[in-house]
Amino acid sequence: MIYAVSDIHGCYDKFLGLLDLIKFSDDDTMYILGDMVDRGKDGIKLLFDLMDRKNIVALRGNHDHTAFLMLKHLGMSVDSYDTESLLEIYRMWISDGGHTTYKAFKKLNKQDRRKIINYLATLPYYREITVNGKNFFLSHTIPEKEKMDSFDDCRMSDFLMGEVDYEKVYDKDRFFVTGHTPTGFIDESYTGKIWQKNNHIAIDCGAVFGNPLGCICLDTLEEFYYDTKE
């Protein structure tokens, strides 16, 4: 089976619980639609797990992208920065959840820091797949319909920060599976649940804000939810 999950944001325990719940095996494939790091405490732990797995494909979210740029910029000489001044310089990242990622990164040895930076560097922006005759476009987010209509002119940042027109059908022959926007912001009554309409499948259930971590099976469009009691 082929699954998609998004916006784990360091909720590593919920992710492991979800894999357990769906009995994820070597025959399955899981797509993670970005924002693995920041906000929650275990983003770095999650990345180390993901880089060792053959059948999990992680895509790039805006948080992974920013973390990559910041950590790469700090390079291997992160120890030479005074924490307080660093927090000032990277206020934007830090205030948007980067603090947990930075703290965990700083504890790593140089070899592990390099592994994290190299892994983040490789994350693709989107994937197009066909499952059971259905076409899926998978990415952290997509831009407005008009931009997607002229796909070749899209910037990569459109797949990190774009604002989806959830009310518009972009393509009647394709499903657009995205994260980035907690579904409660699309429709409050969907808080903590996957939102499917107009050939959009929005799967960020807001796990890091205390909601369950949801995932969808692309073979069956069945939804699965895992929550911890913490």
Ligand SMILES: [Mn+2]
């Ligand atoms: Mn995001």
